[in-house]
Amino acid sequence: MNIDQFDYDLPEELIAQTPLKNRSDSRLMVVPKNGGEFQHTRFNHIIDYLNPGDCLVLNDTRVMPARLFGMKEETDAHIEVLLLKQREENQWETLVKPAKRVKVGTKLSFGDGLLRAVCTDVLDYGGGRVLQFEYDGIFYEILNSLGEMPLPPYIKERLDDPDRYQTVYAKEVGSAAAPTAGLHFTESLLEDIQKKGVHIAFLTLHVGLGTFRPVKVQNIEEHDMHSEFYRMSEKTAQLLNKVKEHGGKIIAVGTTSARTLETIASKYEGRFEAESGWTSIFIYPGYTFRGIDGLITNFHLPKSTLLMLVSAFCGRKRILEAYETAVKMRYRFFSFGDAMFII
Known part of the structure; x- marks a missing residue:
């Protein structure tokens, strides 16, 4: 398939720059997968579209303050580093700017030497570097004191409250970006959903380059996910299997939850098993879903792998029609924007 089939026109003013004061006040477009009119409501009414016995699956990853600003030790040239993926205890895959200044052997310093690093490898994507860190103390405590929240480049406004780029259930530290569909939930809304008899299940996927890396090939089938x-x-796997056995719907909150569920379900013929590992699953039209029955998601960038995933789930023409409607109705787009429920 050609990447241009996943393009659409978006006025820049519809890119949400700041989160709403109240998380669940965002708008919600309900998109029936198999046809029918789009419905427009507020996110806190999503409970009206959930049934007892259904299960919401949430990604409990927590965003790291993964953006570091430092300098080369030899020249004092300024360097920006984004932590992407931990390889070993002190070794990380990163994105570096400007990359041409950082070669194998280059030494970097952050926070007047509180954190130091040396480049040990050059990766095969733009700006990709492996850094080996050196420090005294606890790495994540140092990162909390030196790092900044890694907001996407299309967000130009300063985020006054870093917790607004975390879900209310964020727990497992390790992401370079938030699973943004979950940003709409409040603790009270989740409590109300559970009181209705809807199950809540948690899994973890640490969001890295694989989720937001742009597609640079014309034929999307040639794109490699990181x-x-x-x-x-085990608790989540057992609950999901029980829900399926009793005819409930498994609803992924966000594309990261969907990718994790599909990674596992595709291995076990639609069932779930407790496991951990690395996934590079790339879902685009033609994919057969085995794990999910519904998807709560934000509105995604043109030509992105995330737009391809929702197109696979709902149909490309149907999704592009929904996006065209969202533009006409002035929905807010991307990370701090409004939501869609495909069911």
Whole structure:
């Protein structure tokens, strides 16, 4: 398939720059997969579209303050580093700007030497570098003191409250970006959903380059996804299998949850097993879903792998029609924007 089949026109003013004061006040477009009119409501009414016995699957990853600003030790040239994926205890895959200044052997310093690093490898994507870190103390405590929240480049406004780029259930530290569909939920809304008899299940996928790396090939089938770490517990696997056996719907909250569920379900013929590992699953039209029955998601960038995933789930023409409607109705797009429920 050609990448231009996943393009659409978006006025820049519809890109949400700041989160709403109240998370669940965002708008919600309900998109019936098999036809019918789009419905327009507020996110806090999503409970009206859930039934007892259904299960919401949430990604409990927590975003790291993964953007670091430092300098080359030899020249004091300024360097920006984005942590992407931990390889070993002190070794990370990163994106570096400007990349031409960082070669194998280059030494970097952050926070007047509180954190230091040396480049040990050049990766095969733009700006990709492996850094070996050196420090005294606890890495994540140092990162919390030196790092900044890695907001996407299309967000130009300063985020006053970093917790607004975390879900209310964020727990497992390790992501370079938020699973943004979950940003709409409040603790009270989740409590109300559970009171209705809807199950809540958690899994983990640490969002890295694989989720937001742009597609640079015309034929999307030639695009390679980078791997991201995932984990599903025995408790979650048992609950999901029970829900399926009793005819409930498994609803992925976000494309990261969907990719994790499909990674596991595709291995076990539609069932779930407790496991952890690395996934590079790339879902685009033609894919047969085995794990999910519904998807809660934000509105995604043109030509992105995320738009391809939702197109695979709902149909490309149907999704592009929904996006055209969202533009006409002035929905807010991307990370801090409004939501869609495909069911």
